[in-house]
Amino acid sequence: xxxxFSFLLFVTVLFFAYYFIFRNHQWIVLLIGSLAFYLYxxxxxxxxxxxxxxxxxxxxxxxxxxxxxxxxSIKENKEKWTKEEKKAFKATVSxxxxxxxxxxxxxxxxxxxxxxxKKFLPFSWLILPLGMSxxxxxSIGYLIDVYRGDVKSERNxxxxxxFVSYFPQIIQGPINRFDKLHHQFFERHDFDFAQIRSGLWxxxxxxxxxxxxxxxxxxxxxxxxxxxxxxxxxxxxxxIFLFNIELYADFSGGIDMVRGISEIFGITLAENFKRPFFAxxxxxxxxxxxxxxxxxxRDYVFYPIALSKRYASFSSKLSKRNTHFGKTVPAGMVSxxxxxxxxxxHEFSIAYIAYGLWHGFVMASAQIFEPFFSFLNRxxxxxxESYAMKLFGRARTWIIISIGEMFTITGSFSGFLRLVYQIFxxxxxxxxxxxxEMYSLTYKDFFVVGIxxxxxxxxxxxxxxxxxxxxxxxxxxxxxxxxxxxxxIMITLIFGVYGSSYNAADFIYGGF
Amino acid sequence: xxxxxxxxxxxxxxVDFENEEALIDDGILVSFDIIYIVNAINEAFDIEVNxxxxxxxxFNSAKAMxxxxxxxxx
Numbered sequence: 001x002x003x004x005f006s007f008l009l010f011v012t013v014l015f016f017a018y019y020f021i022f023r024n025h026q027w028i029v030l031l032i033g034s035l036a037f038y039l040y041x042x043x044x045x046x047x048x049x050x051x052x053x054x055x056x057x058x059x060x061x062x063x064x065x066x067x068x069x070x071x072x073s074i075k076e077n078k079e080k081w082t083k084e085e086k087k088a089f090k091a092t093v094s095x096x097x098x099x100x101x102x103x104x105x106x107x108x109x110x111x112x113x114x115x116x117x118k119k120f121l122p123f124s125w126l127i128l129p130l131g132m133s134x135x136x137x138x139s140i141g142y143l144i145d146v147y148r149g150d151v152k153s154e155r156n157x158x159x160x161x162x163f164v165s166y167f168p169q170i171i172q173g174p175i176n177r178f179d180k181l182h183h184q185f186f187e188r189h190d191f192d193f194a195q196i197r198s199g200l201w202x203x204x205x206x207x208x209x210x211x212x213x214x215x216x217x218x219x220x221x222x223x224x225x226x227x228x229x230x231x232x233x234x235x236x237x238x239x240i241f242l243f244n245i246e247l248y249a250d251f252s253g254g255i256d257m258v259r260g261i262s263e264i265f266g267i268t269l270a271e272n273f274k275r276p277f278f279a280x281x282x283x284x285x286x287x288x289x290x291x292x293x294x295x296x297x298r299d300y301v302f303y304p305i306a307l308s309k310r311y312a313s314f315s316s317k318l319s320k321r322n323t324h325f326g327k328t329v330p331a332g333m334v335s336x337x338x339x340x341x342x343x344x345x346h347e348f349s350i351a352y353i354a355y356g357l358w359h360g361f362v363m364a365s366a367q368i369f370e371p372f373f374s375f376l377n378r379x380x381x382x383x384x385e386s387y388a389m390k391l392f393g394r395a396r397t398w399i400i401i402s403i404g405e406m407f408t409i410t411g412s413f414s415g416f417l418r419l420v421y422q423i424f425x426x427x428x429x430x431x432x433x434x435x436x437e438m439y440s441l442t443y444k445d446f447f448v449v450g451i452x453x454x455x456x457x458x459x460x461x462x463x464x465x466x467x468x469x470x471x472x473x474x475x476x477x478x479x480x481x482x483x484x485x486x487x488x489i490m491i492t493l494i495f496g497v498y499g500s501s502y503n504a505a506d507f508i509y510g511g512f
Numbered sequence: 513x514x515x516x517x518x519x520x521x522x523x524x525x526x527v528d529f530e531n532e533e534a535l536i537d538d539g540i541l542v543s544f545d546i547i548y549i550v551n552a553i554n555e556a557f558d559i560e561v562n563x564x565x566x567x568x569x570x571f572n573s574a575k576a577m578x579x580x581x582x583x584x585x586x
Contacts, residue, residue, distance in 0.1 A: 306547040327548040
């Protein structure tokens, strides 16, 4: 159903119900729509969504009750209890809270792991339930927020169910935060033509990236990487280069569509991308790529470990010998661990373990060896802020990302080794020219992709300069706006990749 | 404040902590720096900054960090 004709019909019906029929009960419209969408798309596995929702809903209430009980008991016995008694009582309640949180997290992540590890289990035919990676992380994030006392627990089950199952985000994220998203569902959203139009533009822009760029490149990339006939190394390198563009177009296009649909209903979802290929370092890249996942890992895994007493003592001991190592080595170790988790979030496989470790080691090394890199810069009088150095930084980041993608592009570690072998033993650069049309795409297709990427690049440069593209278009004369909209629709219809054997609704990150 | 400035300079000698107002928003401080700074602050001022307090508004400038420390000490 995802992004098919029936999906558009579904959104249209919901739209009219939301703005014109049930204006006083808009959240109920979204909840019914979300549940209908999920049951229709993934009826068999909706049980996992229900279990996660029920478990985290009641778990959060219990956590809050325990925290309130702790507070009120200490207040009541302020005079009666000694300092030690207070401390012991606090420790007992905190232990109960920690135990409850851990139990729920183990069950929720356990269910997810069964699907992520299916390759190693007897039921490898299982398909990951729609959005499971996203709603599991989102609801556990909420639970931790309540545990920390950062948000109040939601006491209305249906309100909470909407937060977990909201249909645009369930397809492929982003992973939203309770304090940013939840209240929006219960605010009154009046029909606002400018906002709805803006949402439609974002949806259309995402569709353009997905159909014109990503799905066309996918034909080439899939054929090269799945080709058992050993394509030349030069073709492999081209495919990896293009896979970066495909993956970004697919994922960011999908997220634009998701955010666009949500904006039509007046709900703003978390941003997931900030032009990642403008990043000059790998650290900056992770601040721009799949932001909602990397922020989740940072706030709920990296920081808690790095602020623990054991970490502080290790870092402090090292700092006494060398401040820089005290600062970077322990953080680097945690970084490797968190990136390993990011790899496993995608899939429990050697390929994704290698992907996570690669990113973790590069990230840690960049920080640990920073004084050495600064020394080299000084030796060669290199200014990091110069345009040439920024360009170099972007190219270096692109190469690092490409190596990471090589681990996963074929879906197996042996596939990765096959690609490496082809690159180093059978490069044959001239075959870029002679063989390029052997892998599904013609020169005309590459031309279309090239034009699409140039348009996308120009838009990205303006965004980097601070331009709000949609606001800028909205300020133009109506004729220009309509011609532009019609133009993008026409280009997407004419140059989009469709076909019976190729399902445009399949998003790469929808599979995670 | 001097003790805090010493910690900050120790963490990132290249940053102008007297004048920077968007240390987090502009990506000047990365997570490695923040962790080092927080652990050093905890030790130096005998406080316990928790994860919930790692918000841009508390770490965007030396002044904001100092205010957070003072609030926690009260």
